[in-house]
Amino acid sequence: MPTIVTGNCKGCRFTDCVTVCPVACFHGDAEMLYIDNNVCIDCGACIPTCPVKAIYEEGDLPDDQRMWIVINAERAPTLPNITDKEAALPGAEARKAELGF
């Protein structure tokens, strides 16, 4: 069952998730991260690390977020691998508050 990064990451990009990933399956563009599910082992370690709860196991994905399954699958393999924590995007804290976290 894939693990999926959803839209809450967009505009935040806290990247705490990459520090716990034992298989380095996160990839990113300027806006957000995506999981390469050919590499992810579904261990779930990243899910609780996200300050804005952007990451879900597929089974727990809310219905209005299901399009992210395809987006992760398409984009992750084409983007650079992110393995070290990076600075969050400017405005990430404000967005986090806006998202209710």
Add this chain to the structure above:
Amino acid sequence: MFERLPAPYGLVRYGVAPDHPKLKEPIRVYEGIARNPQFRLLGNVTVGRDVSVDELRAAYHAVLFCSGAETDRRLGIPGEDLPGSHTATEFVGWYNGHPDYRDRQFDLGQEVAVIIGQGNVAIDVCRILAKTVDELKHTDIAQQALDCLAESRIREIHLIGRRGPAQAKFTTKEFRELGELAECDAVVDPADLELNPESRAELEERSGSVAKKNMEVLGGLAGRTSRGVRRRVFLRFRLSPVELRGDGRVAEVVLERNRLEGKPQQQTARGTGQRITQACGLLFRSIGYKGVAIPGVPFDARQGVFPSREGRIVDDAGVLIPGLYASGWIKRGPTGIIGTNRADSLATVTSLLADVASLDTGPKPGADGVGALVSGHGPRVVTFADWLVIDRAEVERGAPKGKPREKFTRLEEMLRLVEPLS
């Protein structure tokens, strides 16, 4: 990297359940690290026996311990050592082909197994007991274990938790699997799912999201009807074992009913005095794990860890010991999963790199010095190249059976492959 077995990878090889092959994928990442020419494996070498910590400190500028939590906590109740009462560690080691445990005997002719504890290890033990041979035969489970499990007469498995379902430590995924087994029904008593106000409050907090999901899965199981299959696993809550009884071997476990006391997030289980007797032909305890001391390193015997600050090992008085570091379960205790320990190792290595300038900067011989020391009086050192020979042989042995590998479970078998018999 020093490893007491000829095979590297520790818990990923010998702890992760064989029917969770994806969780063994980090091995590929480790292989990548091991191929770095700066890396040396010194396998089949026991630190504290074949080489002392002082010798390591003389050979290296820094020593980092990642020795994990190797032993089980005891229940501390009468009858605990009756035949038929085991640690989960032994059983996990047995089915995973760990040389220390491959010869253990478990009486699978019994019909009722009781597991004390509800963490992920307890669930692994439960699942391996509950699965059919068909569900396991294409995994890397040790063949001798699979052969014994094929003869298993276990019909009931009771998974006993001290606190309530809202406090259970298993992850939802592990636990969902128990509801998806071919020949085993998961049974939950709806009465066990009634929560006190404090537990309901815990579920509503942000940190309660896993517990909330667990409660949903449990609720689903409680509503199921029996399929009449071969086995049943009973998930039971608010019970603590107080005594194991039996004539010459365990036959029953006396359980005391608990109630929860305390504020939300701080609830503890308190015995009510009400006791029930549960038939039990086989018992496994899985109530926590502790690290083991290594001579020459401070050890907190109560927590079973090497005391440290930000990964730097400190002595009993809290004074830093230069050049000694810890990471993983020997540093934090047995919490978190593989990924959690990756973040933990990053933190420790960050401390180490920050200390580089202040460490003893004199020349040190490194692995060459220690290798000579060990081979002078100790075992054959297994290098990474040696391991790859063993690894390949295991994979070849497994292929005809449709298994990803058939592990060698005796040290001699592994060493014979890398060392021509003289």
